[in-house]
Amino acid sequence: MSILEIQNIHKSFGEHKVLNGVSLAVEKGEVIVLLGPSGSGKSTVLRCINGLEPISSGSIILDGETITAPNTKWNKIRQRMGMVFQSYELFSHKSIIENITLAPVVAQKRDIKEVTEQALKLLARVGLTEKQNAYPRQLSGGQKQRVAIIRALCMNPELMLLDEITAALDPEMTREVLDVILDLARDGMTMLIVTHEMAFAAAVADKIAFLDGGVINELSPAKEFFENPKCDRAKKFLDKFKF
Amino acid sequence: MIKVLPLYIKAAGFTLLLSAIGIFLSFVVGIAVSLTVYCKVKFFSVVAKIYIEVARNTPLLIQLFFLYFGFSRIGLRMEAYTCAVVGLTFLGGAYMAEAFRSGFESVDVSQKESAQSLGLNFLQVLRFVVFPQGLSVAVPAICANSLFLLKETSVVSAIALADLVYVAKDLIGLHYKTTECLILLVIFYLILLLPISIYMRKLEKKMRFASHGV
Numbered sequence: 001m002s003i004l005e006i007q008n009i010h011k012s013f014g015e016h017k018v019l020n021g022v023s024l025a026v027e028k029g030e031v032i033v034l035l036g037p038s039g040s041g042k043s044t045v046l047r048c049i050n051g052l053e054p055i056s057s058g059s060i061i062l063d064g065e066t067i068t069a070p071n072t073k074w075n076k077i078r079q080r081m082g083m084v085f086q087s088y089e090l091f092s093h094k095s096i097i098e099n100i101t102l103a104p105v106v107a108q109k110r111d112i113k114e115v116t117e118q119a120l121k122l123l124a125r126v127g128l129t130e131k132q133n134a135y136p137r138q139l140s141g142g143q144k145q146r147v148a149i150i151r152a153l154c155m156n157p158e159l160m161l162l163d164e165i166t167a168a169l170d171p172e173m174t175r176e177v178l179d180v181i182l183d184l185a186r187d188g189m190t191m192l193i194v195t196h197e198m199a200f201a202a203a204v205a206d207k208i209a210f211l212d213g214g215v216i217n218e219l220s221p222a223k224e225f226f227e228n229p230k231c232d233r234a235k236k237f238l239d240k241f242k243f
Numbered sequence: 244m245i246k247v248l249p250l251y252i253k254a255a256g257f258t259l260l261l262s263a264i265g266i267f268l269s270f271v272v273g274i275a276v277s278l279t280v281y282c283k284v285k286f287f288s289v290v291a292k293i294y295i296e297v298a299r300n301t302p303l304l305i306q307l308f309f310l311y312f313g314f315s316r317i318g319l320r321m322e323a324y325t326c327a328v329v330g331l332t333f334l335g336g337a338y339m340a341e342a343f344r345s346g347f348e349s350v351d352v353s354q355k356e357s358a359q360s361l362g363l364n365f366l367q368v369l370r371f372v373v374f375p376q377g378l379s380v381a382v383p384a385i386c387a388n389s390l391f392l393l394k395e396t397s398v399v400s401a402i403a404l405a406d407l408v409y410v411a412k413d414l415i416g417l418h419y420k421t422t423e424c425l426i427l428l429v430i431f432y433l434i435l436l437l438p439i440s441i442y443m444r445k446l447e448k449k450m451r452f453a454s455h456g457v
Contacts, residue, residue, distance in 0.1 A: 075365075
């Protein structure tokens with residue numbers, strides 16, 4: 001059974017239709033990268049899965065449970081999915097360690113000692129142990145994003161949703177962030193990733209879902225998609241990245 | 244002149260006490276009202292908005308007259324002191340509510356979303372993200388309102404409360420030393436307000452640094 005199943009979801013902002021029937025199944029341990037031109041609805045798919053945008057119709061099923069039902073307790077559901085944003089969104093008034101431990105302690109009601117221990121392990125894993133008591137403003141963009149990733153990981157999520165997490169970073173910082181994600185993929189973390197980094201997509205993805213006009217035009221294994229895309233729209237899209 | 248100093252000091256004490264109570268209660272009312280507006284609580288948010296507009300767009304003096312003379316006509320007799328506290332709170336609560344609301348609304352949607360996406364529920368997002376971030380933004384406005392309220396207490400002499408203005412007017416009537424009495428009045432207000440004003444400026448800087456690092 002898929003860990004996450006998206007069934008024919010539609011989403012409109014007023015008159016503007018963003019998603020026109022997106023369906024996708026994510027297996028446990030699978031990494032799917034959503035590619036597509038700007039405005040194709042990639043980020044909206046992630047935001048719908050996380051309940052930040054209510055969908056107009058369709059359903060989303062997490063581990064057998066329909067999470068788009070009207071009585072969904074979103075705060076409980078969200079504790080099972082880690083979401084990382086383009087602009088990091090660390091809490092500016094809290095130190096790095098507080099940023100990481102806040103949700104596990106407050107939302108998941110876990111013991112602060114145990115959470116802190118886990119947080120320190122995660123910080124060490126991304127090489128930021130010495131920043132534990134610093135504030136977000138004292139960190140570089142790449143460092144902030146690595147903290148945002150482990151902040152999500154500290155919730156022990158079943159899957160991760162990454163929304164253009166390197167779009168605001170220079171190439172060097174992009175690399176340090178993407179290395180963390182590649183590492184996670186090797187560990188078998190289930191991930192749904194929106195990115196514009198083609199080389200990264202090729203390296204990390206099991207499958208590529210190509211979105212255009214609010215629908216998935218193609219869903220192929222990564223290698224196949226980059227070497228021999230099936231749909232014309234994807235061919236044109238990939239051509240734009242060649243010089 | 245020295246003889247009147249104790250009278251001024253006593254009146255200053257009253258002004259300070261009245262202000263402190265008024266500011267504290269305004270604070271409490273302000274937070275409650277701003278939260279109903281910010282959280283768009285059904286019905287109550289509309290009442291809160293009407294209250295804010297009425298309180299902010301009528302002078303305190305008129306509000307006091309209303310409480311002191313108007314309410315006693317319909318059988319709601321309050322002591323002058325109670326009227327002053329209620330009036331100050333009525334006015335101050337609305338100003339404080341606006342200060343808090345603008346602070347809460349300055350918190351980025353994306354900061355709230357990131358807290359939500361971490362599984363915090365509505366109240367937890369409010370308590371751990373919106374409140375601390377919004378409060379630090381609201382501090383300058385809250386400080387300004389506090390000074391404003393302290394100065395506004397100068398109208399309570401109109402309902403026969405012995406604050407600084409009342410004492411000064413009284414002494415002018417008794418001794419005809421208008422200039423001296425008024426200068427003393429100004430000096431006493433400055434003695435009350437300047438330290439608070441300086442302290443608040445420091446507090447603002449501190450809060451800014453704590454939340455934004457600049």
